[in-house]
Amino acid sequence: MLNDLLFRLRALFRRNAVETELGEELIFHFENEVEKYKRAGMSEDEARRRARMVFGGQEQVKEDCREARGTSFIEATLQDIRYAARQLAGHPTFAVVIILTLALSIGANSAIFSVIDSVLLKSLPYPQPERLVRIFLTNATYPKFALNPFDFRDYRARGKSFDGLAAITRDDLQLSGGSGAPLMLNGFRITSGYFRVLGLRPELGREFDEKAELAGNQQQVILSDRLWRAQFGAAKDIVGRKITLNDQPFTVVGVMPRGTEHPGNEYHSLVYGNDVDVWWPFTFEGNPAQRGSHYIEGFGRLKDGVTAEQAQSEMNAIMAQLGREYPNDAHWHVMVNPLYREVVGSSQRMLWVLLGAVGMVLLIACANAANLLLARASARQRELAVRLALGAQRSRLVRQLLTESLLIALVGGTLGLAMAVGGVKALVSFLPSDFPRAHEIHVSAPVFAFTFLISAATGILFGLIPAIQASRTDPRQGLHEGGRTATGSGRSSRLRNALVVSEVSLACVLLIGAGLMLRSLLNLLHLDPGFKQEHVLTASLSLPEAQYKTSVMTSQFFDELTTKLSSLPGVESAGAGTDLPWTGYDENTSLNVEGKQPAPHEEFHARYHSATPDYFRALGVPLLSGRFFTKADNKDAPTVLIINRVMAEKYWPHENAVGKRVTFEDKPTEKDWNTVVGVVGDVKDKPNSASAEPAFWWASLQVPYRNMSLAVRTASDQQLLVDAVRDEVKGLDPALAVANVQLMDEIVQGSVATPRFAFVLVGMFAGLAILLAAIGTYGVIAYSISQRTAEFGLRMAMGAQRSDVLRLVLMQAAKLVLTGTVLGIGLGLLLARVLKNLIYEVSPADPLTFSAVALMVIAIAVLACYVPARKAMQADPMVALRAE
């Protein structure tokens, strides 16, 4: 074995010496042979002639020896590569076109694959991430609902499927006394053992123990690495120090290491991987028998060997027990979903569709390359015929041509990889802000491997058929006809036509995909959101509990602020509410409607909010009946509600809801009733939600909240008002941070970011595809015209008109393009179904899109044929005939 290797290596690296020795050895043999014949009585000349005859082809023997030495494969490959490089350098236009188109398509594939690899394929950055699950409640109305804290505590105590359970809820804190102005921090309240469940450990200090869950113990905090560095100078002695959050002293108990990933949440959501600044203890407070409020989100680490399904059925058994103990818990089911699915679930389909789309682009590029190679192979027929005549084996020719196409593909792949590195950066900056794991996306080792693999596969795919085709050249004919193909082109032109047809049909499919996505995007953009987004400035405020102890203080603050903001020059109206449209707010309550009974096993539910009088005006939500809140709806007045249309229609169908009453108590007294005073238009959760959820608003003077969002409608440029709004807040309370200053336009744009992203990418791929298909069509028509120059000359000499020739050429092109289009439309009808969940209010078989694409493809293809066709038309019959 070792000997074998050494021998081969010597043969390879001391190639010249080995070759010389071989030559010398063969000459020695030859001379001996000559001597032998001379001894037998032949003359010198005769002996040499005889020896040569016996000897056979020297070169053949040498070649066989090389083969026997076991180096011929490598040597021949090197030779082939050198030859291929020379060939490409000799035809620069051909090389540039083919390499560039491949580079673009391979680059696009690598870029999309980088996203898929980082988002879908790489496991989540927690130890044994496959054991992590999210826990939700579910019923017919609310498919994915937050948990009740006391329910959660019971799951934790009774559940046996988990190594650990933890819950979190978003609760931001305001930092003061750090370096600089007051700062809003992304904060989560967590149960003890939260980090242990995720498999993470604090870098400094420890995580919260069970005692931290007791009421009154919440003034402890764990900092993120980022906050620790930015605000506390990475002080090693931070643990044990007191810092001021929400105007109260909090003890720092730990610091999490850099790269502590937020696992994502639904309720007041921060997307997966986003920055969390602080974690503080979740405390269980209130009456454990009241289980109607749901606002914490469950995480669990499954025991080894337990599946999410098994855990789910155990949890449902527990939930059934709880349902018997607490009426609030009846009719809920528990859903246990793997964390991975929760994180990537929504983007998964889109990413695979994108990969499919770029894959098609690559196929088209392959067909294109194959076509160019086929055309060139006909031009090279003479060269191949000579090599065959000189004794080259056909397999050797195939190998050499394949080396050429592999070289092309690998050069294209390398270039493509460089493009992908740049492309991924652009792609990431362009991703919707709520895209999961976006910050993890980069070109990594698997991407390199993927690029190499698809490049090699591409090279073989587009090279093999032309290579086999070319090696079939009949040496006699190739030589005889001086390189002009008359008969041999039948099969290869059929092949070329098939390639063009498939290019056109794939381009059709991509255009259809892009068209459907465009229509869906336009639908989303033209959707009535239920409010008027123009000229609205928004911001959020969070009043510290320590300072705003009573509800009166809170309601007074927002009353004063909105009044002051309304009087600013250029402001039309200013209001504040617990939330803004499309920001993922989802707080719900059960309620009783006067004079109505829910169906058995059901409860009346609605989403609750609170708003100042001008909130609806500022957002442009229309009043359908009744009135808006006024300053008279205060503590001393009867509690009033404004409800949305869905709620009015759900609970008072065919009735006027204004004046009707609801309560949140099971045994209400007279003062527990809330009267509906107004009905406003619906605002959907997301622009493409099927319908809005039933919702109502309290008057903020009656039911105040410390965390509110401002909405300020202006007459002119709302950007100019940013500072004015900050100043007004500062005037009322200098220690207050103004967070999330955003234009409503931006929120609206953000909500269509994903469909826009998908459309732009698929659109780009479709553009590339149709360009490639046009190049392919052009190439085939131009080639076939060049082959038929003589025929056209003859026809014209016989009296055919130029228009006849043009018609002939266009007919040929039309046949290909029409076949391709018909196939493409058929394929489109089949494939568009995968887009079903990605498009909005467009049928996957949308006739408008399909016919527009068909027309466009035909128009572009005809244009691509026009240039060569015109050339054919202008052919001078005499010149054409002489070209024979």
Add this chain to the structure above:
Amino acid sequence: MTERIDLPQGTLDLLILRTLSLGPQHGWAISERVQQVSSDVLRIQQGSLYPALHRLERRGWIKAKWGTSENNRRAKYYELTRSGRKQLEAETESWRKLTAAVAQILESM
């Protein structure tokens, strides 16, 4: 003229190894020796001889060194290695078995 027989597959290696078991030889001498000993029935074409020598060298059964021939010319001499000797024994043995078996079939039917 004696009738010549084409060498069956695999026997060439055996013949070369057997010839070299008598002592180092250069390529031409090997082919001459085989022809003589087989009374001109077997003749090794040099087109197959040299590739076979290179192959055997690669396998480590023979090794080559340059020496001087009878007529005082530089020539490449091949000689059997230890593993080549073993290989020769093994191949001789299996050849005997094969021919005996073939002969038995030919005679008994």
